[in-house]
Amino acid sequence: MKPFNIAIVGCGTVGGGAAKIITEINESLTSRSGRLINLSKIVELNPPVAIERFGLPGKLFCGGGKVITPQEAGKYIDEILNDPSIHLVVETVGGTSNFVHDLCVNICKSGKHLVSANKALLAERGQEIFNTAEKSNVSIGFEAAVCGAIPIIKTIKESFTGDEIISVSGILNGTSNYILSRMLDEDLGFGQALKLAQEAGYAEADPTLDISGGDAAHKLIILMKLVFGIDVTMEQLKFQGIQNISADDMEYAKEIDAAFKLICYAKRDGDKVYGTVCPMMVKNDNFLSGVKGATNAVRTINRYSGKHILIGAGAGSLETASSIVADIMFIARYSDKIKNTQLSNKLEFKGLSHFTFPFVITFTTEDRPGITGLVTTEIGKQDVNIYTVSHNRHIKDGAVFSVETQPCTLKQINAAIKEIKASGILKTEPKIYPILF
Template sequence: MRNINIGIIGVGTVGRSVIKILEENKEIISARAGAHLVVKKGVVKNLSKIRNISIPLSTNIQDILDDEEIDIVIELIGGVKEAYEIAKSALKNKKALVTANKAMLAYHRYDLQKIAHDIPIGFEASVCGGIPIIKALKDGLSANHILALRGILNGTSNYILTQMIQNNQDFQTSLKQAQELGYAEADPSLDINGGDAGHKLLILASLAYGIDAKPKDIIIEGIQSINADDIEFADEFGYAIKLLGIAKKQKDEIELRVHPAMIDKNKMISKVEGVMNGISVIGDRVGETLYYGAGAGGDPTASAVISDIIEIIRGKSSLMLGFEQTSQISFKLKPKEKIQSRYYIRLSVDDKSGVLAQIASILTQNNISISTFLQKEVKQKNTAKMLLATHMTTELAIKNAIDELKNLESILQDPYIIRIEDE
C-alpha cells in the first residue's frame, strides 16, 4: 500500500485533531483510502507553543509548498489574503489542496477553480464542520434543481439565541456565556453579525446554482439587536427565531440572504438548538432533505478534512464547485431590493393619540399592509412598544418605510425588523 504525504499549514485545534485522528484511526482510514496517510510536516507561527504532537514543525510555509514529496496540502490558518496565496502556490506546485477556510472561499472560490484545472480541491470542512453538506450538494443531490435551502450555519449565534429563548437571558449575558464555554471568540463579530454564515451560504450557493456572488452582494444581518420583546412576539404567534442562511430559486433568479428569521416552531429546522447546525435542502425531485450535526470543533471539522483527503486519494475529482454555468443553465442573483418577505417590526413610540395613524399612513403609502398588531406598555412614562407583522412586501418597500418612520418625532428609537419565513 502506497504512502500519501501530507503537509498541514496551521496546526491549531483542527490541525491537531487531524493528526490525532490519522494516528488513532489509521487502520480504518488506510483501508478506506487504499493508502497510508503520512503527515510529513506542519507549519506554525510559534514553535514554542506546546501542542503534544509528534510531527516535525516549522515556521516556514515554503518547507511544505516546495517539498516535492508532499502530495496534499491542508490549509487551516484562516483569514483571506495569506490563505489565498498559500492555496494558489499549492495548486501551481501541482499539490492537491484541502481547506476549511470559508472566508477565503467566499471571496476566491472561482479564482481557485480556474487555477486548479484537474488538481483536486477539498473544502467539505469549510461549511458546517462535520455535516457532509458539500458532498450532498455536489453528488447526492446532483440530479435535482435546488429549489430552496435554509440553514442554521453558525453554532455560536444559535447557542446565543437558544439561551435567550429558553432561559430568558439578554443578548450580552448569552454572548458572555458562549465566550466562557469556548463557543465564541474574544472577538465574536463574524459569528454574531452574520458574516460567518454569509461566507458559508455563498459557498453552498456556488454548488447549488453555479453563482459567483460576494458578501457585499447579498443581505447579511446579525442577531445583536434581538431582545425579549421580539422573542415574546415570536412565541405568541408560534415562531422560533433563528439566524438563517437562505437561498431560493425563482425561475432564473437566485435570492441569497442571511438574517434573523421567525420560522414556524413545527418546522424541523426550528428544533435545531444550542451549538448544533442544521440545513434543509429542497430538491425538485427528492423533496426536502435535512442535514444535522456539529458545525464546529476540532474533531468534527477534522473528520471533514480527512474525508476530503480520502476522496482525493480515491481519485474522485470533479469540478471544485460542482458545475459551470452554460447558455442553457444560467442563474443570476436577484437584486436585494426585489426580495419579498413578511416582516416583523418593533417600534418604540410616544404613547399618545395619532401615532398609530401616522405609522399606518407611512406603511400604506409604501404598499405595506399590517397582518398582526400588538401594543405593550413599558415602565418608562408616556412610552409604548408597538409590535406588528406585515403581509408580503419587498425589501425596497420596507426600507423606504423604515427610513420614513425614523423621521417621525413620535418614534423614539430606530425601528427594528425581523423577516418572517412562512414557506
C-alpha cells in the same frame, strides 16, 4: 497498495485534529479508501503544543518537532510543493492573508490537491484558487469550511445530483445560535448572553465576525457558489448580525410561536438568486427553530425530493477535522474523476430588499388613540396585507407594537415607513425581521 501522501500546513485546532484522526484510525482509512493513507509531513511553527495536545509523534513535523521560524516554515513548504511524492496538502493556517492565499494557489499550481477549512479565504479571495485548481486539474476539498462536521458540501455535490436545489437556508454560525438560545431559554439580554458564550468558550474575545453575521456570510457565499454557481461578494450580500435583538423582540417571537435565529437564506427564482444573512423569526414548526446551542443546521428545498435537513456539530477540533479527513478520503479514491464547482453565467444575485417574505415590523410610537390606524393604513396603501397586529406594550411616554405582514418586499415596507415617519409619530427607527416558515 499505492500510497496517498499528505502534508498538513498549520497544526492548530483543526489541522491537529486531522493529524490525530489520520494517525489514530489509519488502518481503517486505508482499508476503506483502497490507498495507503500516509501522513508524510506537518509544517507548524510551534510543534510542542500540537504534539502535547493531539498526541502526535514529533518526527511527523518538519524540523523534528522543535519550534521553527517563519523563514524555516517557508523553506519546508517549498520543499513540500516541490516534492513529487506528496499528493495532497491540507491548509489549516486560517485567515485571509496574502501568505495563506498564495500558499493555496501554489499548492494547486504544483499539481497537488488542496483541502482547506478556510471559509473566509474561500469566500472572500477564492476565485484565483478555484481557477488555479481547474487549470491544474486538481481537486479542492472544503467540506470543513461550511458547518464543521455536517457533510453539506458532499451532499450537495454528490447526493442531490438527481435533483435541483431551489433554496438553501440554515443556522451556520454556532456562536450566534448559542447566544440566541441562552437569551431565549433564560430571558437574558444580548450582552449577558454574549458574556456567557465567551466564558463557555463558544465566543472569541473579539466576537465581531460571529455576531455581525460575517462568518455566516462567508459560509453562505460558498454554498451559493456550489448550489447556484454564482460568485457573490461580501459587499453584495448585505449581512446583518444579532447585536440589535432585544428582549422585547425575543418576547414577540415567542408570542407568534417562533424563535429568533441568525438565518442564512438563498433561493433561486428563474434567473435570479436571492440571498441574505439576517436574524429571522423562525416558526416553531420549522425544524431550524428547535436547533439549540452551538449546533448547526442546513435545510434545502429540492425540486423533486422536497425538504431536507441536516443537523450536526458546526465547530470543534475533531468534529471539523473529520470533514477534512473525509475530503482526503474522497480525493484519494476518486481524484481523477472529481469535477470542480462550475460557475454559471445565467444567474443574477439579488439582496434582501428584493425578496418576497412575510415580515414583522416593530414600531415604537407616541401613546395616543389613532396611531394603530395611521400605521396600518400606510402599510395597506403600499398594497401590503397585514396578517396580525399585536403585542401592544405601553412604555414610559410611548407604545410598542408589532405588525406581521403577508409576503411582500422590503421596498414596499420602506415606502410605508417613509410615510409613517413623515407623520412624526415614531420615537425610534422601526425594527424589521423576516419570518421563516
